[in-house]
Amino acid sequence: MNDIQVRLCGKLEEFHLDVDFTIPSKGVTALFGQSGCGKTTVLRCLAGLHHMKDGELQVFGQVWQDQTQFIPAHKRAIGYVFQDANLFDHLSVKGNLLFGRKRVKQSDGLDFDEVVELLGLKDLLNRNPSTLSGGERQRVAIGRALLNAPKMLLMDEPLSALDRFSKDEIIPYLEKLNDVLDIPVIFISHDTDEVERLADHLVLMEKGCVRASGPLLDMLADPTLFIAKSAKTASVIEATIEGFDEEDQLSQLDLNGASLLVPGRVGDVGEKRRVRIAATDVSLALEEPSKTTILNVLQAKICDIHAIDEARINIVLCLGEGSKGRLIARITKRSLNSFGFEVGQSVYAQVKGVSMVERRRAG
């Protein structure tokens, strides 16, 4: 009852939407899929900006839409952030932030100072929006949405209009926001890097349908999903920092029982971090390689083999017990056949590169 249940079925001229999925009440959910698959339509239906007649929406046990009722947009406690910040140029940043705030009970949600602090807006308050950078404008738009005490924050490609530099500037603020907010955030993105850094849950859409949904890390390890076919396919795994080697300046991480070394001090002992290992950076060996410069050679078991096309194969490896430590290796069909890899077999995974999915702190 504490989650968000979405069922929507209907047509927009030629486009047919038919989705039925659940969004957890906490954390960040990314709606991901190709252009035109229906992500914005789903978000607009959630916000009440579009009424798909055949639909049911239940938010924290409250009915927002069913066969007999439809709560209009202005009565849904929602913050909506669009691709463009849509700020009012006749108002200062402060005026924009406070726009609509009068309608909200002051005790609800975050207060003005908290939002200003969280999004690093203090030095911008007296500026005119026309003088702000794209990233700064989006931070103000997010602040304005939060000050209306939403029960849910919806963001439609909030970073897509920004250049790489502005994205890098704003992402740490979003990460910090995600740590502080106790409302669900649902955002649309085309960018796998953004999704890996920001999302906890993923809803994968394809041609008006939900292809799969679930915890991000499980979804990224599922070789049957279309994201596993991309050239950028990677495993994103939660690791715990176990130690630091001062002499060689290497951090030692625990990946579900397997030990991984990464250069530099990536955090304090006991902290959890996401690591990203590109599928093309993992190669397999039947025996433990002895003469190699590769630092990370992990013992693993093959738990799935999945052909991507005529030439390439994804091998899903399990590290330790359970389904948490799953690593994808991208190999050729020729290697699969010549080594005779099969499900259940024990192998050594040589990991050529590991990057930290940074969860930096802003401000």
Ligand SMILES: Nc1ncnc2c1ncn2[C@@H]1O[C@H](COP(=O)(O)OP(=O)(O)OP(=O)(O)O)[C@@H](O)[C@H]1O
């Ligand atoms: N008001 C409308 N009338 C007719 N067709 C529409 C309308 N709104 C959206 N569509 C169509 O519905 C489909 C889904 O659109 P939607 O904007 O939801 O996709 P999307 O996944 O968000 O795409 P993108 O990533 O490109 O923003 C598209 O084919 C679009 O042309």
